[in-house]
């Protein structure tokens with residue numbers, strides 16, 4: 001996977017930086033890391049972090065300390081689709097435990113692991129602001145809400161189909 | 167049906183687009199404020215309205231605005247707090263997703279009042295699709311002449327930028343949010359200086375919640391005095407409540423703050439009662455940080471008066487017998503829920519979200535999580551309950567930011583009101599793994615729907 005932005009990604013990067021005053025380009029760091037993660041296969045390697053540092057003209061350490069602080073940045077490779085299931089109070093009292101157990105069993109992985117075919121990663125996360133639509137999980141930029149076992153089955157099938165069609 | 171000032175148009179087809187929003191009367195407050203009012207007059211209207219910050223702390227918005235420093239030649243900024251990460255809270259998401267132009271309209275008026283030419287919306291990173299909705303709305307408003315240079319020919323320039331966070335509850339705290347906007351870790355700053363003096367890039371900054379800024383629209387349209395007539399006492403206007411947990415109709419409701427908690431839970435207009443005909447056990451009425459209340463103290467105050475859905479009534483009795491309206495995240499637990507387990511998941515949340523700067527918070531949240539897990543899995547001892555109580559007391563008030571308090575209060579309230587359930591867990595290590603304590607300990611009658 002390349003660790004430089006293509007033309008489209010570079011245009012987006014420039015748009016992000018332009019939102020801040022002269023000399024305050026470091027403010028674009030969080031959005032730039034999101035862009036890098038999306039562009040470079042869903043995770044941020046050290047090369048990717050260094051690349052973002054060079055683009056923003058800041059020290060690599062300034063990027064590392066941010067990338068390790070926030071939960072959305074993956075610093076290790078992940079599967080093609082990451083199931084981030086919420087396990088906080090409101091989801092728990094609405095049955096998230098059963099959903100988590102079911103995903104573990106169906107994909108035969110534990111939280112933090114990726115399926116052998118590299119397709120799915122399971123992550124347990126804290127409240128995603130969807131408490132009224134629980135149980136729920138985030139997959140990429142999408143929220144999957146009101147989860148049931150049947151719904152989990154069809155979501156897995158949907159992503160498998162998506163992977164074969166691409 | 168109560169008064170609706172924010173969500174009244176939420177169901178109009180196409181309201182997300184500029185065209186429909188404008189046809190329904192949108193952006194009138196921008197015309198009024200920018201063309202007919204001075205900035206001081208706008209601040210005055212907001213003061214008169216009695217509007218209190220909707221992000222959780224309830225600080226009077228007009229007063230906050232009047233604190234902003236105006237040093238010569240230094241730009242000022244308005245920042246909209248759309249980090250919404252307090253468990254139980256999902257109201258700002260609803261407002262932004264379905265009425266993006268209402269927020270943009272409120273932001274333009276507020277930016278004008280505060281003199282912010284570059285205004286930022288800091289949105290939690292997970293709300294990626296809402297970022298797109300907001301950016302679309304901003305483009306439409308710009309095309310219509312409500313944003314950009316020389317708005318409506320008044321000479322006022324304003325741009326709104328949306329920045330996604332990276333996943334961190336602490337970035338909802340306003341100084342952590344500012345740090346994050348500057349591209350840093352979300353470590354809260356020591357105050358003073360307050361953001362109104364030195365905030366974003368050390369410039370005077372006001373941080374307000376999404377719902378607060380949206381409420382500026384009806385305030386300008388109807389006038390502060392009229393707005394203040396809705397509600398009761400210092401709880402003026404309307405409030406968005408996001409209701410979740412074991413109820414029939416989870417969702418986001420706009421209430422005027424004169425209804426009782428009982429009506430909110432049991433009426434079909436709102437939560438529609440407890441799911442599956444079960445009984446109400448407990449409720450966290452204002453987001454995970456506020457004290458949990460058992461059913462009896464939730465529905466009536468310690469004095470036996472009905473409790474209302476507003477700032478004063480929910481906090482009646484202090485922490486001994488009351489709670490808080492907080493962010494409006496209303497979490498309902500039925501008779502089958504385990505208080506120990508619920509408290510454990512919240513303790514885990516706060517440990518995960520502590521930024522780690524202060525030892526009482528960093529260490530204390532970790533200990534509380536471990537001890538609660540121990541009790542929850544049937545390995546607890548009686549002394550653990552007292553230890554928990556001790557730890558939470560040592561965190562509260564001894565930290566840089568209020569996350570320490572926010573982590574302590576849920577644990578304290580759970581022990582205060584449900585100590586016998588914790589003790590039952592300790593005494594019944596095996597039974598507690600397969601069954602729940604239920605409602606056994608209630609001396610007072612539990613509300614059962616007719």
Ligand SMILES: Cc1cc2nc3c(=O)[nH]c(=O)nc-3n(C[C@H](O)[C@H](O)[C@H](O)COP(=O)(O)O)c2cc1C
Nearest residue numbers: 219220221247249250251338339340374375378568
């Ligand atoms: C740990 C913590 C998390 C917070 N999270 C949020 C949040 O997600 N959204 C919000 O508007 N305010 C949040 N706040 C409150 C903000 O610090 C600040 O008071 C608020 O944005 C001010 O806006 P308001 O006066 O309009 O409510 C949080 C505070 C703390 C201590």
Ligand code: SF4
Nearest residue numbers: 521523524527565567
């Ligand atoms: S109280 Fe906790 S979250 Fe707040 S600054 Fe201290 S360590 Fe960080």
Ligand code: FES
Nearest residue numbers: 086091128130131
């Ligand atoms: S608790 Fe799961 S989305 Fe809020």
